[in-house]
Amino acid sequence: MSNSTRSHRAALKLLLAGAxxxxxxxxxxxxxxxxxxxxxxxxxxxxxxxxxxxxxxxxRALGLFASDKREPLTEDxxxxxxxxxxxxxxxIQHGITSGLIRTDMAVRSAALESVLAGLxxxxxxxxxxxxxxxxxxxxxxxRATANIEWASSWVAP
Amino acid sequence: MALAGLAIALxxxxxxxPSFADNHNMLVSINQQPITLQQLNFASQRLTGTPxxxxxxxxxxxxxxxxxxxxxxxxxxxxxxIAGTDPGVRKxxxxxxxxxxxxxVFTQPISPEQLEAFYRAHQTLFIQPLRxxxxxxxxxxxxxxxxxxxxxxxxxxxxxxxxxxPMPLHMLRRYLGSALTDSxxxxxxxxxxxxxxxxxxxxxxxxxAVQAEKILPLxxxxxxxxxxxxxxxxxxxxDTILRELRQQAQITVASNNLLxxxxx
Numbered sequence: 001m002s003n004s005t006r007s008h009r010a011a012l013k014l015l016l017a018g019a020x021x022x023x024x025x026x027x028x029x030x031x032x033x034x035x036x037x038x039x040x041x042x043x044x045x046x047x048x049x050x051x052x053x054x055x056x057x058x059x060r061a062l063g064l065f066a067s068d069k070r071e072p073l074t075e076d077x078x079x080x081x082x083x084x085x086x087x088x089x090x091x092i093q094h095g096i097t098s099g100l101i102r103t104d105m106a107v108r109s110a111a112l113e114s115v116l117a118g119l120x121x122x123x124x125x126x127x128x129x130x131x132x133x134x135x136x137x138x139x140x141x142x143r144a145t146a147n148i149e150w151a152s153s154w155v156a157p
Numbered sequence: 158m159a160l161a162g163l164a165i166a167l168x169x170x171x172x173x174x175p176s177f178a179d180n181h182n183m184l185v186s187i188n189q190q191p192i193t194l195q196q197l198n199f200a201s202q203r204l205t206g207t208p209x210x211x212x213x214x215x216x217x218x219x220x221x222x223x224x225x226x227x228x229x230x231x232x233x234x235x236x237x238x239i240a241g242t243d244p245g246v247r248k249x250x251x252x253x254x255x256x257x258x259x260x261x262v263f264t265q266p267i268s269p270e271q272l273e274a275f276y277r278a279h280q281t282l283f284i285q286p287l288r289x290x291x292x293x294x295x296x297x298x299x300x301x302x303x304x305x306x307x308x309x310x311x312x313x314x315x316x317x318x319x320x321x322x323p324m325p326l327h328m329l330r331r332y333l334g335s336a337l338t339d340s341x342x343x344x345x346x347x348x349x350x351x352x353x354x355x356x357x358x359x360x361x362x363x364x365x366a367v368q369a370e371k372i373l374p375l376x377x378x379x380x381x382x383x384x385x386x387x388x389x390x391x392x393x394x395x396d397t398i399l400r401e402l403r404q405q406a407q408i409t410v411a412s413n414n415l416l417x418x419x420x421x
Contacts, residue, residue: 101246146187
């Protein structure tokens with residue numbers, strides 16, 4: 001047997017060994033991925049894209065469902081309620097990523113109302129009176145810290 | 158290599174990258190979020206009832222300033238995650254996504270062929286149920302009821318406990334209860350029952366007319382067929398978007414937590 005044939009065989013063995021190690025590592029990785037579920041706290045019933053659905057929310061939904069039903073809730077009912085909560089979460093996440101907070105008037109209004117209500121509580125707790133002036137000051141502060149760029153075609157105030 | 162990459166990045170920062178400033182549609186950007194001419198027009202229409210081009214520069218600036226404040230507040234809302242946590246916003250978001258998903262179903266016209274095919278495939282939904290015009294007379298004793306039955310003249314000394322209009326079976330059951338309704342089902346039009354003893358009274362039932370169950374023609378139920386067609390289209394559109402979202406999502410159910418809940 002020539003030296004060249006021997007070296008080819010050695011190379012093939014090495015390749016085979018490498019491939020085997022690769023397959024083994026791939027299989028191990030796939031197995032470990034199966035256990036790589038997102039962490040769910042004891043107060044969660046499900047997670048949708050890492051957003052947890054809380055046990056309290058599930059209980060509340062079950063309560064609402066039960067109040068509409070004369071018979072006791074079944075396993076199918078509980079599963080249905082959970083699936084509806086997952087659907088709702090999916091729709092909400094889709095709405096957020098689609099930018100509906102800016103483009104849909106109802107969502108925009110609801111978000112503005114919510115943020116303003118929160119701000120007013122903070123303002124009233126800290127200053128007590130002059131809430132409108134405090135809000136104006138706060139907006140001025142937001143403007144001062146924001147990166148604002150005017151279009152060249154627009155005559156900015 | 159790393160140094161070369163850094164150098165390219167530093168040089169690139171001075172390049173004139175196309176931005177909002179080159180787009181005539183954008184008026185101002187706040188933390189890279191544009192406020193556009195369309196937004197100005199829309200807000201102008203809402204606030205003043207006229208398009209923005211009819212306003213003075215001061216008026217336009219007032220509206221743009223308002224939109225800027227709104228944008229800053231929306232950015233704060235995003236920072237606080239309000240969209241995902243506030244129940245009112247969540248509800249509005251879910252409703253908006255559903256409305257978007259099913260919008261086509263409600264705007265697309267339905268061709269006569271589509272409607273006809275749907276009607277034929279779902280005819281059982283458009284059935285007029287069996288209806289009966291029945292009179293029920295209540296007596297305090299069997300003898301009284303027997304005398305009324307024996308008389309050859311119509312019963313005029315008392316009012317029927319049922320209205321004189323055709324009623325579907327479920328309504329009759331609600332008025333009369335199951336036992337009397339079952340007795341009524343045995344009567345033909347024009348026939349009067351024998352006295353029927355019930356714990357609370359004795360009854361005579363007189364069947365005035367029976368309208369058999371029938372499939373209503375499309376011409377009579379066109380509006381109901383259209384509504385059902387769209388309702389099902391809406392359900393299908395919603396199912397489709399939810400299926401797509403589920404396919405792209407990572408969903409984990411905490412089975413252990415659910416089991417614990419069930420045993421509580």
